[in-house]
Amino acid sequence: MEKKEKVLLAAHWARELDADGLARVVEAMVFRSYPKGTIVIELGEMFDPWVGVVDGLLKMRTLSVDGKEVSFAGLHAGAWFGEGSVLKQEARQYEIVALRDSELALLNRDTFMWLLDHSAEFSRFLVYQFNERLGQFIAQVQYDRLHGPTARVARTLSLLLNPVLYPNVEDQLKISQEEIGLFAGVTRSVANQALKELEGKGIVQLEYGGIRILDADALRTVED
């Protein structure tokens, strides 16, 4: 019970809930752990609950027609996702893969719908989140053609830094180059080269076990 409250304290959407709402959420919340590399949600799977990341790092991806991997977003601790599938009660349009050992919190559909009906804060949170995702999608369309590894890695880092979807992330990202590679869809070696290039441009600073973002705006506009 203590853990659930901790999770809710970190969740933006839960802060304005009244006692009744909180009680419902606490009652309904369930935890699940996944080892690194696990496909948490398969493409096309019917998976009802709304999902929050308690700990770890996951990525959301789809496969393009020719089988190429397209990553949409990284999911940090504090991120909540899957509202589209919950609302429409349809199969998941994407895959969720754990990049690290990760723990998720699940909230069943009934509770989600109750929140939507009873909490203006919750509804507002969803609107912001939808809007943010739309922005990412548009950026993706612009970016995904004719770009080399450096631009790809740069975009990846931008997505990880996005302040609305990942509220607890600061300019110091604790992520290994291997994980960045997994996330960007490049090998660690390529990721390493790309990062060094970005470092040479003064956009990031490499550190052991992570990187520091020096210029988030420049990161969004790298074009190789």
Place this chain on the structure above:
DNA sequence: TCATTAAATTGTT
């Protein structure tokens, strides 16, 4: 607190 060892991460081939 310091020294040693193991594990993780990085940079290069």
Place this chain on the structure above:
DNA sequence: AACAATTTAATGA
């Protein structure tokens, strides 16, 4: 994929 170098974390004196 494999290697060596470096950094951190863990262990015990």
